[in-house]
Amino acid sequence: MELRIMRYFVAVAEAGSVSEAARRVHVTQPALSRQLRAWERELRLTLFDRRDGRLELSAAGREFLPVVRDVLQRADAARAAAESLAAGRLVNLAIAASPTTLTDVIAPFLATFGPDDPMPTVQEAGGQAALDRLERGADLAVITQRPPDSWSSRTLAVLPLWAYVPPEHPWTARDSVSLDELAEQPLVVLDPTFGPRRLLDQALADRRLAPAELVECGNAQVAQALTAAGRGVAVVSDDPRFDLHPLRINRPGHDDLSITLHAVWNPAHHAAVALSDVADRLRAFCHARYPQS
Template structure:
């Protein structure tokens, strides 16, 4: 096992990073980071990917990773790059009355039981904030530990799953519109330490990840303020497309 100092020395000697450690929360790791790593060539650093927990300070453990991919706004002392604007989706089965629609408003959503991920997840926080602002509450809720289970319950007809994960079980995704008619969404960021010995390479890798996200989910709202509650325009892309 190489020490941190040895890795720095190797990087400086070779002019490139031989290994790169990437940290991301579970959903981001599965839906985005793992598919991105699958595009690596033999010329890329060897990736070491780990799950990190969502915390009030997403970069508090950045000393343990070269690159962090997070839906939370990174600390000001880190280099960052906005990767994508990800919608919060309402998932229903193909047999649902909404299956031919592209979007649903919050008031209509609240007429159904909602299947929700834990409050620590960004998609849940965005939904809770929108409901609070509109003074609305769902007819009922079921909270599950992770997104795949939420979608399984939606497929079984137990309610509408609300989350940002890619679609599974042939579910139909709908944008969720707030009272102004804007879709709920949040931003995904890449972050790394400004004093990192491979900062230039990490910036290049973050740019590649941004391009990958844009191909997968649609372009980042580059002209909009970097606000996690920034509403999305009318041309949302479906997850995984």
């Protein structure tokens, strides 16, 4: 079933005559009539009633017309997508990142997209799982660990790991807290599958510190909610909620505890140049949203 014949059928249905349809699709009238009759025989359908030199859609033709139009529309969309792919443009953009990164970074970034940007989708996956998604069809991953050299990457931002306290806490007059002080407090932390938790654990181990008490949870917003409820100091990397006060975490002899975000993509991707441009835009967005990054 050829798309060309389908277009002829639609042209005749819309024009109401073979001669006008032939003019529109740039073929001769006899050739158009011959091909339509052959197509009707192939389909074993009478698509037109022929009366007084004019063609009118038969009952079957009227029901078949929207089906053919849908096929042609899908074919045109497929052709446009193929042309975009061949030109190295992105039609769709699948981004894999952790839930916190999706909420605080990716979603606000996608809100800046315009009609000429690719259609974005997101996949919740952090760390190695996000890199695995690149192998299975994601276009871009945003991760906190150093990317393997085999991938193309861009450093997006260096973001603090925050210690959050409620408004009535004595530390609200400060903008930072030492790791030693933090270890003396009950801490609300994410489970060890999260990068911020692993970073905190390593920093405490380097100082040979053991927290007084740990409350574990699997969601950064829930961690802040527990802090707002007075259950301890939340140590997370996401943006503040519940009117909590953020404190940077000092390490003697080192920089403050921080998370580095990297955008990663396959250098062999058909739209690698376009992905590089997206990563540059995302980096500029991060620097504007987090000026000290």
